[in-house]
Amino acid sequence: MSIIPQIDFGKTLSYWPRHNEAIYRRLESKHAWLEEVRPPDEAESVDPLDNQMVLNMGPQHPATHGVLRCAIQLDGETIEKCVLDIGYLHRGLEKLAESKTYQEFMPYTDRMDYLAPYSNNVAWCLAVEKLAAVEVPERAQWIRMIMSELARISSHLLWMGVALMDAGAVSVFLWTFQFREDLYSIFDEVAGARLTVSHSRIGGLVTDLGGTGIKLIEDFVEHFPAAVVEWEKLLNRNRIWIDRVEGIGVLTPEEAIEFGMTGANLRGSGVGHDIRRFEPYLKYDEVDFTIPTRTEGDALARYFVRMEEMKEAIKIIRQCLDRLPEGEIRSDDAKRSYPGKDEVYYSMEGLIHDFMYTDTGVCPPKGAEVYHAIESPKGELGFYLQSDGTGRPCRARINSPSFSNLQGLENMLEGGTMGDMVVMIGTVDPVLGEADK
Amino acid sequence: MPSEQQPTQPKTLPFLFTPVVSSDESAERENPHVKSTTIVPDVVSGLKERFGEAVRAASVYAGEHTVLIARDRLVEVCTYLKDELGFNFLSDLGGIDRFTDEERYEIFYNLVSIENEQRLRVKIRIDESDLEAPTLTDVFRAADWNERECYDMFGIRFVGHPDLRRMYMPEDFEYHPLRKEFPLLGIPGSLPLPPQSPEAGLTMDPFPAAHGSKPVKSFDEEPGEDLSEIRSEMPSERPDDK
Numbered sequence: 001m002s003i004i005p006q007i008d009f010g011k012t013l014s015y016w017p018r019h020n021e022a023i024y025r026r027l028e029s030k031h032a033w034l035e036e037v038r039p040p041d042e043a044e045s046v047d048p049l050d051n052q053m054v055l056n057m058g059p060q061h062p063a064t065h066g067v068l069r070c071a072i073q074l075d076g077e078t079i080e081k082c083v084l085d086i087g088y089l090h091r092g093l094e095k096l097a098e099s100k101t102y103q104e105f106m107p108y109t110d111r112m113d114y115l116a117p118y119s120n121n122v123a124w125c126l127a128v129e130k131l132a133a134v135e136v137p138e139r140a141q142w143i144r145m146i147m148s149e150l151a152r153i154s155s156h157l158l159w160m161g162v163a164l165m166d167a168g169a170v171s172v173f174l175w176t177f178q179f180r181e182d183l184y185s186i187f188d189e190v191a192g193a194r195l196t197v198s199h200s201r202i203g204g205l206v207t208d209l210g211g212t213g214i215k216l217i218e219d220f221v222e223h224f225p226a227a228v229v230e231w232e233k234l235l236n237r238n239r240i241w242i243d244r245v246e247g248i249g250v251l252t253p254e255e256a257i258e259f260g261m262t263g264a265n266l267r268g269s270g271v272g273h274d275i276r277r278f279e280p281y282l283k284y285d286e287v288d289f290t291i292p293t294r295t296e297g298d299a300l301a302r303y304f305v306r307m308e309e310m311k312e313a314i315k316i317i318r319q320c321l322d323r324l325p326e327g328e329i330r331s332d333d334a335k336r337s338y339p340g341k342d343e344v345y346y347s348m349e350g351l352i353h354d355f356m357y358t359d360t361g362v363c364p365p366k367g368a369e370v371y372h373a374i375e376s377p378k379g380e381l382g383f384y385l386q387s388d389g390t391g392r393p394c395r396a397r398i399n400s401p402s403f404s405n406l407q408g409l410e411n412m413l414e415g416g417t418m419g420d421m422v423v424m425i426g427t428v429d430p431v432l433g434e435a436d437k
Numbered sequence: 438m439p440s441e442q443q444p445t446q447p448k449t450l451p452f453l454f455t456p457v458v459s460s461d462e463s464a465e466r467e468n469p470h471v472k473s474t475t476i477v478p479d480v481v482s483g484l485k486e487r488f489g490e491a492v493r494a495a496s497v498y499a500g501e502h503t504v505l506i507a508r509d510r511l512v513e514v515c516t517y518l519k520d521e522l523g524f525n526f527l528s529d530l531g532g533i534d535r536f537t538d539e540e541r542y543e544i545f546y547n548l549v550s551i552e553n554e555q556r557l558r559v560k561i562r563i564d565e566s567d568l569e570a571p572t573l574t575d576v577f578r579a580a581d582w583n584e585r586e587c588y589d590m591f592g593i594r595f596v597g598h599p600d601l602r603r604m605y606m607p608e609d610f611e612y613h614p615l616r617k618e619f620p621l622l623g624i625p626g627s628l629p630l631p632p633q634s635p636e637a638g639l640t641m642d643p644f645p646a647a648h649g650s651k652p653v654k655s656f657d658e659e660p661g662e663d664l665s666e667i668r669s670e671m672p673s674e675r676p677d678d679k
Contacts, residue, residue, distance in 0.1 A: 016607045016608070016609050016629075017609070018607070018608040018609045019603075019607035019608040019609055021608075022602050022608045023602075026600055026602060030600075086604070086605070087603075087604060087605035087606065087607075090605040090606070092614060094590075094615060095614055095615055095619075095621065096621070098621075099621050126470065129469075129470060130468065130470035130471075130499055131499070133467070133468040133469070133470075133499070134469075135469045136469075257525055257526050257551070258577070258578045258579065259578060259579055260526065260527055260528070260577070260578075260579025271551065273526075273551050278474060278551075278554060279472040279473075279474045279475075279556070280472075281470070281472075367498075368498050368499070369498060369501075369503070370498065370499050370501060371475075371501065371529070371547060371556075371558065372470065373528075380528065382528070382529060382547075384529065384531065384545070384547070386533060395533045395534070397529070397531045397533075399528065399529040399531075399547070403582065404579065404582075406582075407579065407581065407582045436605060437605070
């Protein structure tokens with residue numbers, strides 16, 4: 001029983017008609033288990049206009065966290081089938097990377113997961129450093145760890161505020177934004193920018209972490225855990241919140257692996273897979289932290305996992321501050337990283353190296369290919385790079401966690417109800433800037 | 438007396454954008470970022486033993502093992518890797534345009550074994566004249582969207598894929614942007630944008646100043662529309678051109 005041909009689109013689909021038609025055709029032809037469950041005779045007697053409808057949510061919808069478009073077929077309140085359409089924020093980052101030097105591309109990574117730009121910078125730099133075998137000084141590695149964990153907290157704070165706002169609690173959004181403001185002040189002090197930090201450089205960092213920055217971070221680390229405890233007091237046993245999210249969007253461990261979910265969505269389903277343990281980068285093998293895992297696999301489990309991750313991040317930052325060594329912040333090899341500004345302004349060689357590095361940059365050997373992943377707040381963020389011997393990548397592939405998570409979300413939504421849809425999207429935590437590349 | 442003979446054409450100096458690669462010693466230097474998970478010589482030798490000719494090549498760089506598999510045996514190899522060796526997590530999948538005459542396209546599969554803590558890269562190569570690859574969606578469901586993206590960006594058709602639509606670009610777009618011949622600027626007029634006002638028509642060309650060359654499709658299709666005819670119909674600005 002098809003309900004698609006009855007829809008008269010009129011003039012509404014004046015552009016991209018083939019694209020829209022393909023989405024509705026897919027929605028029609030998709031196999032849905034719920035259709036099999038319903039007895040056929042009942043299905044035929046039911047007036048389709050009464051019960052079934054095709055609904056478009058997005059791309060401009062506040063609850064889709066950006067420009068996600070969901071075409072869903074509803075039976076009453078139940079979602080029978082769902083087709084997600086992404087690409088409304090596609091900027092062609094992989095194509096752009098092929099025409100930029102490795103260092104030039106880094107500001108673009110800020111725009112991928114715009115809730116945790118620092119993690120993206122670090123991921124890109126580590127991938128290039130692996131490709132060109134660049135050694136990074138100790139101090140830079142520890143500072144990168146501190147800032148990445150702060151970015152994780154910043155991302156999870158926004159997730160928490162928005163997910164709770166989707167569920168109907170607006171006040172949490174305001175509380176978390178107070179702390180996000182503190183974090184932005186830290187980024188402003190350390191990197192010189194609040195959002196698009198671009199603080200990392202290939203072979204190290206651009207500026208050192210000064211006394212004011214350390215003071216700000218210490219203040220934050222001191223005050224933040226108390227706030228988390230207060231939020232947990234409010235939420236962990238709150239009947240409204242728990243009734244809203246418990247048992248929603250359940251993924252078994254097998255399903256989570258099969259759909260390629262990453263990050264907190266995978267760990268909420270009982271698979272303790274974390275790149276910080278799996279392939280330790282920076283100094284994660286030298287600090288003490290646990291990887292929170294829940295076995296329920298529902299939206300509530302994902303909430304608990306993210307709350308625990310924020311506490312673990314604080315634990316990691318404390319250890320990093322204690323063990324922060326003195327020393328250089330950038331590699332001294334002028335062929336592989338920028339010289340310091342003192343050198344550039346006061347020596348001829350420094351100026352030449354600065355010019356050459358901007359013009360040509362680091363040149364990995366021809367045919368080299370690497371994949372380096374980090375555990376970004378959303379999950380496994382990896383870059384696959386292939387070099388052709390020049391200063392620009394021959395192929396730069398972005399393995400973005402939100403993309404994988406959205407694929408799982410499409411399957412997760414089917415069988416749920418319309419009212420829970422917003423909560424499911426919220427707890428999976430997609431960022432469309434990253435999924436759309 | 439200066440001679441009357443034509444001055445010899447000055448030799449054009451080669452502009453060496455690419456530095457000489459052979460002198461780069463970073464290949465020999467020890468890579469400080471090597472991960473223990475990607476060093477899987479046992480898996481590679483096991484694959485060679487079991488599949489023989491199907492494993493066309495194996496290479497290592499920065500401690501990462503890459504196996505090049507014959508295209509027809511890909512599903513078989515991946516099923517074996519998943520069922521017998523525990524590579525149950527497909528982390529990534531993507532295409533590469535090598536821009537060579539033969540076997541122009543490459544697809545890499547990034548497989549992870551969560552229990553054994555291993556990571557392996559499997560590759561296949563595809564010739565330009567036969568742009569088809571076997572789908573992996575029957576083995577890994579996670580391959581679904583990634584294969585759609587690969588089809589969108591490179592035009593490689595995955596045989597047996599349940600839902601081979603474009604991932605990012607709309608269906609109305611007829612090019613494959615990550616191919617090397619696709620211009621970075623995009624193709625003016627290839628993708629109409631929504632009207633700027635309710636009464637206006639579609640915005641056909643967002644970059645009127647950016648008319649570049651139209652690329653020629655690389656395989657089995659008619660070359661793009663010849664613009665010279667259109668130009669000859671247009672009124673000439675300078676009358677003395679005629």
